[in-house]
Amino acid sequence: MQSAVPRPPTAANLTGRNPQLLWAPRAWLGGDAAAHWAEGVCLEVDASGHWKAITPGVHTPPAHATVLAGPALPGMVDAHSHAFQRAFAGLAERRASDADDFWSWRDRMYGVALRTTPAQLRAIATQLYLELLQGGYTQVCEFHYLHHQPDGTHHPDPATMAWALADAAQDAGMGLTLLPVLYERAGFAQPSLRVDQRRFATTPGFVADLQRSVQRSGRALLHAGVAIHSLRATSSQSIAALRAEVGDTDLPIHIHVAEQIQEVRECLVAHGQRPIAWLAAQGLLDARWQLVHATHTEPTEIDAVARSGAGIVICPSTEANLGDGLADMPGWLQALVPMAIGSDSQVCRQWAEELRWLEYGQRLQLQRRNVAAAPAQGQSATAARLFDAAIRGGGPAAGFARWGLRVGARADVVVLNDHAPGLLGVPASHTLDALVFGCDTPVVRDVFVAGQAVIREGQHAKQAPVAAQFVAAMDALWHGAVLE
Structure with a gap:
């Protein structure tokens, strides 16, 4: 079969991007083995926005790493x-x-x-x-x-x-x-x-x-x-x-x-x-x-x-x-x-x-x-x-052959706010349990897509103008409409 796995972004789309290193205090790692929480995880992103290396057990973040502010999950x-x-x-x-x-x-x-x-x-x-x-x-x-x-x-x-x-x-x-x-x-x-x-x-x-x-x-x-x-x-x-x-x-x-x-x-x-x-x-x-x-x-x-x-x-x-x-x-x-x-x-x-x-x-x-x-x-x-x-x-x-926190997958990661209601004080081993069954308020703190931060502290950089354009579209669609 011809491969349809998404190609790495072209160089033109990645102007100025350099390989980077993220460090998570805890991360949910999958791959071929059973998924599990791992402590002190270095996540290395290559120039194409994919995971180059994932190394658990690094309990002190390297000096040049971006330190994630909470537990990390795959997107x-x-x-x-x-x-x-x-x-x-x-x-x-x-x-x-x-x-x-x-x-x-x-x-x-x-x-x-x-x-x-x-x-x-x-x-x-x-x-x-x-x-x-x-x-x-x-x-x-x-x-x-x-x-x-x-x-x-x-x-x-x-x-x-x-x-x-x-x-x-x-x-x-x-x-x-x-x-x-x-x-x-x-x-x-x-x-x-x-x-x-x-x-x-x-x-x-x-x-x-x-x-x-x-x-x-x-x-x-x-x-x-x-x-x-x-x-x-x-x-x-x-x-x-x-x-x-x-x-x-x-x-x-x-x-x-x-x-x-x-x-x-x-x-x-x-x-x-x-x-x-x-x-x-x-x-x-x-x-x-x-x-x-x-x-x-x-x-x-x-x-x-x-x-x-x-x-x-x-x-x-x-x-x-x-x-x-x-x-x-x-x-x-x-x-x-x-x-x-x-x-x-x-x-x-x-x-x-x-x-x-x-x-x-x-x-x-x-x-x-x-x-x-x-x-x-x-x-x-x-x-x-x-x-x-x-x-x-x-x-x-x-359409992806590899996905998640795995080498070769796109470098997407979601960082949780473990101080949010529902996660606050929960034993680390039960973070996912509490996230799915014990939370009724947002708990996503940061989101990275292809190694780039798109959500920081729960907010998007374009949040206000995007919302304004959405409201304008809704007003145009629904003004004077009869809603049952």
């Missing part, structure tokens, strides 16, 4: 994001009719999609990406289907909205994996899109061309894969055509799948199989594929995904907000299927809360505690098992 990948939906977060929490579900929420969300301009998308996404950095994410996978002008015609540059997202990530200092989406019909039995979906229309060729254009741009921290909206929104012929366009290139391929019971029922009528079973039966799945949501499954489908090497992306806060249901987390973990997390509709922008929701949903359903823990496998800490799973699954979901 998290947000493996599923719709940035424009940040403008809708918190605005769909009222019900004027007898019922409200995913499908009614979706219809209202389309109203935002139809009005958002490129400049507004950039302002919204920049605010979102800044918030994600403050929530401990350093890379975001943007499931991008808001492509065209409001009337459905192409922009003079068909990648205009994609560049708005890329500019936003660059403004924030966030890593971005852009995933242009194949989207061609309103449902299994529909020949085309609805009128209010007109900005989403794409073909396999459009998606492949956009992916190649983004990948060739040479921008630092920018990478691209492809996505298929869902089986209901794309024909089997178009999925096969996109698969042919991609060929054997090693890039991430994402798809919404089995999020809703209605989708599963309609897929059974259309294809005679459940969505994940159909994907597996077509021989499509391999380690490049990321199944987003994968909520409604049977054990045989989990087994098929495990055999294929594909991963899943669970979005707990969005799945709860939309009433989607609960994924079979114990089944997926037991099958050793790679698992990442995503912020999706942006009702939550902190990974620790996503992991809390992931575990708490299972506790409520199964009436048990510490569902994700696996003491028989030497993994008695629930938070650590979920965090490690999300770190290991997130890298491939974003």
Whole structure:
């Protein structure tokens, strides 16, 4: 396969950058061995913004090292994001009719999609990406289907909205994996899109061309894969055509799948199989594929995904907000299927809360505690098992062969404020436990992406102007609008 692991930033993008050394009093180290807290860790960054060396047991910081002010964690990948939906977060929490579900929420969300301009998308996404950095994410996978002008015609540059997202990530200092989406019909039995979906229309060729254009741009921290909206929104012929366009290139391929019971029922009528079973039966799945949501499954489908090497992306806060249901987390973990997390509709922008929701949903359903823990496998800490799973699954979901505090991975690190409420006084060995299950205020102090500080003491250098541009975009979008 051709390698699609993001290239090191070009020399032009790293003008003036020198190798540097960070020192952490404690750091969560992974790699091939079991992840664990290590004391006195030197983290050496090379000129390309990757980890050159990681050395624990250095109990006195070297004179030339930048001393980190708290425990250090690897940056998290947000493996599923719709940035424009940040403008809708918190605005769909009222019900004027007898019922409200995913499908009614979706219809209202389309109203935002139809009005958002490129400049507004950039302002919204920049605010979102800044918030994600403050929530401990350093890379975001943007499931991008808001492509065209409001009337459905192409922009003079068909990648205009994609560049708005890329500019936003660059403004924030966030890593971005852009995933242009194949989207061609309103449902299994529909020949085309609805009128209010007109900005989403794409073909396999459009998606492949956009992916190649983004990948060739040479921008630092920018990478691209492809996505298929869902089986209901794309024909089997178009999925096969996109698969042919991609060929054997090693890039991430994402798809919404089995999020809703209605989708599963309609897929059974259309294809005679459940969505994940159909994907597996077509021989499509391999380690490049990321199944987003994968909520409604049977054990045989989990087994098929495990055999294929594909991963899943669970979005707990969005799945709860939309009433989607609960994924079979114990089944997926037991099958050793790679698992990442995503912020999706942006009702939550902190990974620790996503992991809390992931575990708490299972506790409520199964009436048990510490569902994700696996003491028989030497993994008695629930938070650590979920965090490690999300770190290991997130890298491939974003197109990275190496991720985390590992030599060769991009030099991303998140520094915690261990004096924050929830962490204050907690024994060092239980920092992750308290972070996921005992904190209700922000605890991220500093964030480095590719060795460069983008969050300092919880704040971003561009925080005020970014917020002002976001408020202006929100005012333009919502002024005079009728909110249900």
